[in-house]
Amino acid sequence: MQQKSKMIGLFAAMSVVGGAAWAGPDEDQLTINGEIAIVTETAAPEHMANVKTIYSGWRFRSDETQAVQMDDFDNPGMLGVENALVDWETADGSEGKSCASCHGASEEMAGVRAVYPKWNEEKGMVTTLEMEVNNCRETRMGAEKWKYTGSDMTDMVALISSVSRGMPVNVAIDGPAQSTWEQGKELYYTRTGQLELSCANCHEDSYGMMIRADHLSQGQINGFPTYRLKNTKLNSVHARFKGCVRDTRAETFSPGSAEFIALELYVASRGNGLSVEGPSVRN
Amino acid sequence: MNYGLGLGVAAVFAATTALAEAVKPTEVVFVDGAVEVSLSGQAGDPAAGAEIMNKGAGNCIACHQVTNLAHLPFHGEIGPTLDGVADRWSVPELRGIVANAKLMFPESRMPSFYKTEGFVRLGDAYTGKAHGDGEVQPLLTAQQIEDVVAYLVTLKEE
Numbered sequence: 001m002q003q004k005s006k007m008i009g010l011f012a013a014m015s016v017v018g019g020a021a022w023a024g025p026d027e028d029q030l031t032i033n034g035e036i037a038i039v040t041e042t043a044a045p046e047h048m049a050n051v052k053t054i055y056s057g058w059r060f061r062s063d064e065t066q067a068v069q070m071d072d073f074d075n076p077g078m079l080g081v082e083n084a085l086v087d088w089e090t091a092d093g094s095e096g097k098s099c100a101s102c103h104g105a106s107e108e109m110a111g112v113r114a115v116y117p118k119w120n121e122e123k124g125m126v127t128t129l130e131m132e133v134n135n136c137r138e139t140r141m142g143a144e145k146w147k148y149t150g151s152d153m154t155d156m157v158a159l160i161s162s163v164s165r166g167m168p169v170n171v172a173i174d175g176p177a178q179s180t181w182e183q184g185k186e187l188y189y190t191r192t193g194q195l196e197l198s199c200a201n202c203h204e205d206s207y208g209m210m211i212r213a214d215h216l217s218q219g220q221i222n223g224f225p226t227y228r229l230k231n232t233k234l235n236s237v238h239a240r241f242k243g244c245v246r247d248t249r250a251e252t253f254s255p256g257s258a259e260f261i262a263l264e265l266y267v268a269s270r271g272n273g274l275s276v277e278g279p280s281v282r283n
Numbered sequence: 284m285n286y287g288l289g290l291g292v293a294a295v296f297a298a299t300t301a302l303a304e305a306v307k308p309t310e311v312v313f314v315d316g317a318v319e320v321s322l323s324g325q326a327g328d329p330a331a332g333a334e335i336m337n338k339g340a341g342n343c344i345a346c347h348q349v350t351n352l353a354h355l356p357f358h359g360e361i362g363p364t365l366d367g368v369a370d371r372w373s374v375p376e377l378r379g380i381v382a383n384a385k386l387m388f389p390e391s392r393m394p395s396f397y398k399t400e401g402f403v404r405l406g407d408a409y410t411g412k413a414h415g416d417g418e419v420q421p422l423l424t425a426q427q428i429e430d431v432v433a434y435l436v437t438l439k440e441e
Contacts, residue, residue, distance in 0.1 A: 023360075192404045194422060195394045196385075205392065206361050212345040213357040246411035250404045 024208050025059035033072055036166045042273040050204055056274050057217040069281040077227035077279025080234045084159035093143025106159055113164040113276050117265040119177045126180040126265055129157050148256040149239045158225045158234055161278030169222050171268045184266025193250025222271040223280030237264050305425040308399045316387030317375035322425035332434025340422040367440035378432050396423040
């Protein structure tokens with residue numbers, strides 16, 4: 001016994017220190033509730049010059065973390081979806097309306113998550129789902145705006161995502177959205193902070209590798225909002241971006257800023273073809 | 284007794300003058316990516332260097348594997364293993380790589396540990412806030428660079 005545990009210890013040390021075998025993505029397949037098939041690997045969209053195949057972040061997580069997302073009863077992110085279902089039906093604001101008053105059942109939102117961020121003709125800009133939710137609250141319901149990364153908002157985005165699960169991400173990058181997309185691309189490749197690292201340095205040049213205890217994924221956002229076991233809550237896209245920029249010892253952009261809207265459009269477009277997965281589970 | 288005291292004072296004096304003579308990050312002379320002289324004017328301490336490999340602003344094993352540090356968990360894979368690194372590089376080269384790896388390896392993902400200018404959106408450490416007007420400190424001090432180099436020198440295979 002003593003001998004055996006020593007051996008295991010030795011092997012563990014060797015696999016950490018020994019030859020840097022490229023570890024991951026793994027080969028697992030994702031089906032949610034035994035019925036929603038999720039595409040976690042597909043050919044990269046044409047606009048990506050340096051990557052051939054794109055993978056969902058799910059493929060880089062441990063078997064234990066992966067399992068939590070495979071059944072809605074286990075997925076703690078679904079509690080946020082349930083909270084949002086209450087808000088969906090509850091009238092708020094001076095107009096006495098709820099989301100349901102105008103949109104009917106939440107399932108009517110199927111397909112919406114997959115195409116956002118998206119050009120909004122009336123506003124003359126690219127908008128995110130969060131901005132559309134607040135637009136409804138302010139102009140159609142006469143209700144207070146929700147905080148961009150607050151839990152009401154993130155829960156609602158999780159609800160809207162959940163009814164699109166399994167549909168392919170398909171954001172438009174041409175036409176009026178193109179200049180915003182270009183701005184996002186520029187940000188993705190800019191090295192920031194005292195560590196001088198760009199999104200691409202970690203999520204394009206180094207995915208599949210370990211950075212200390214973290215297994216680097218491609219930094220895809222098809223799974224957002226993500227329930228993180230680390231902070232035990234649903235996390236929005238812009239909150240994640242903020243954390244990653246901060247980790248380069250840089251001054252971050254604010255959630256909802258023009259820069260993060262552009263970056264979200266660009267990063268979303270790097271996932272065109274993967275399935276919508278939110279609310280997903282990550283560590 | 285008196286004599287002993289005098290020696291102690293002299294040693295402290297020597298240390299402070301040496302500190303004052305540390306080469307500023309903006310004044311380091313790189314020749315083909317290498318730095319000939321000690322940045323702090325002092326020898327490095329390999330034991331202190333080993334600490335920096337693991338923790339704080341160094342955290343070298345976030346990206347590098349080092350068999351000599353196998354007792355510490357989670358070595359990263361972004362850079363090459365540092366086993367035998369002293370067989371591959373001279374001391375001035377190692378000093379240059381740690382101070383500013385991008386001069387030896389253009390476009391490297393390795394951070395520049397002794398650099399204070401030319402950053403985009405420099406933050407105040409890991410707060411996410413802007414750095415502000417204060418003097419920018421390099422990721423490692425001159426002495427910490429020397430300590431890390433002194434540790435790297437021990438990584439020989441031949």
